[in-house]
Amino acid sequence: MQELDCxxxxxxKEKYVRDGVHKGMQGWICYPYSTDGYWLVNFPQYxxxxxxxxxxxxxxxxxxxxxxxAKKNEQIKEQFENAQKKGAFExxxxxALEDISDYLI
Numbered sequence: 001m002q003e004l005d006c007x008x009x010x011x012x013k014e015k016y017v018r019d020g021v022h023k024g025m026q027g028w029i030c031y032p033y034s035t036d037g038y039w040l041v042n043f044p045q046y047x048x049x050x051x052x053x054x055x056x057x058x059x060x061x062x063x064x065x066x067x068x069x070a071k072k073n074e075q076i077k078e079q080f081e082n083a084q085k086k087g088a089f090e091x092x093x094x095x096a097l098e099d100i101s102d103y104l105i
Contacts, residue, residue, distance in 0.1 A: 001039060001059055003032040006068040011061045019053040022076050026068045027057075034059060045077075046070040052077060 001007070005028065009016065012023040021027075021043055031040035038056040045052060052073055 001029060001034070001064060003029050005029045006065050007039075007041060007057070007062040008065045009057065009062050013061065016055065016057065016061075019055045020077065021053050021055060021057075022080055024076050025052070025073045026065060026070070027073075028068055030054065043073055044068075044070045045074050049074075 006026065007029060008026045009021060009023055016022070025043050027041040027043040029039045030042045035056070037059050039059060039062075040054065041057045041062070042054045043052040
């Protein structure tokens, strides 16, 4: 791998997720050197939107691809945001049912 290579994350790891990066997201190596097997990778969104993240990614956790598609990053980001919202809503409903369970017949 080298600077300016287009890459895709091939694993889902908590340390990447904390920065909003998920398996399947694509970016480009934005620093000419790796450190301890990690490359600095930028994960853009399409157009003028802010980048998702610029983080160190372990070389074995990504693969080189011929061309990057920032729209794919937005789709993956949206899927995870929707899943989180759904999970949060379902959690609220369950908590509300627990709170009133003594009053249900």
